Amino acid sequence: MLERTGLAAAAAVAVLVWGEWWNWRRSRAVVETGEGVSEAVVVLGYRNPRPTANFVNRWRVRAGLRSVRDGRGQDTRVIFSGGADGDDVSEARLMAGYARSVLGFDGHVLIEDTSRTTWENVTNVLPLLEDVDRIKFVSQPAHAFKARAYLRRRRPDLAGKLVPAHDYRPGEWLLLKPLLALHGMVALRGLEPAERKLPLRPGRRRS
Template sequence: MRRVLLVLMSLAATAVAGVVVWAEVVHRRTSRQALGDLSVPGGREAVVVLGYRDAGPRANFVNRYRVRLGLRSLDPAAAESVLVLCGGAVGGDVPEAALMARYARERGYTGPVVLDTESRTTAENIRNAIPLIEGAETIRIVSHAPHAVVGREYLWAMRPDLARRLAPGDDARLGEAPVLKVAAAVIAARHRAANRRAARDR
């Protein structure tokens, strides 16, 4: 019985490790997808952070993590940088963008911030961010990497001229936040599968 238990525990550990490795691969791959070729290093930069459903009254764990990704994606060599925080009051009374802005200030960020406080979906995040990023020579869309690439794809569909300025964010560090990475990779896989089914049905 003990031997069987050890075998089962070993199989479970192997399965968990396999899922974590798969999530790392998904993040590494998607962090480099749908990028542009016209970004200007050292120029004007906009870092767009996509929000996550948040009940408040303070930024939840996911949004705090995404803000940290956004802050570390800022290029210290940029001539100008602006942090663009996206998300309306989807899960509570206070817009996600406002909760994230408060957290960014708590983290010590003193640079310019602009908010999209109306959007309720990723597509709306991007649509509402467009007027806020048109003057940027480099655009970074930041979230969990499989989610960020969805945002970049929306920008390619809506404004390919701006999408050509897309550069990667710092959102795929090896070994970081494994539980969130697995969750994001699973959600992304479901999203892709749903899109494929919808395409077949059309």
């Protein structure tokens, strides 16, 4: 009995460690070290058929704001991207409202509220990324990785500006990370085979 309990505990720990590792690796994939002072933090929305930001979008906003360089937002634009589900308020506007009214963020905010897919997110924010030195996509690690891969496909000339966001923290969402990893593995099937194998570059972590 004790042996079975020990094996079950070891298996559970192994699953949690795998989930942590998998998400960490995706958070560090397709990024550079990033130089320069100006940056864009692109927070990708999650479907939100409610009049207020849901749990996932609230977390993404917090992850986006903690990704702002030095925490001050100087030379930084935070872009909330996501359209509406039917006649509902857009994901982008709900997230921006949460950032402003609840979290008290007073930095430079831009809204892209027409996108319905990750590809559209990336395509529609491109005009807002042309003149910055650093680009951060914020979401769950697999989703942000997918956005970076799409940017690299859509505009390879901007790929060198991609840097890590702070959307991964050790232990955060610990019990859900294995499920997020499995969901991410399915979602990433939409990428080209070569894109799924893009290099993982740890680089230097910057704020």
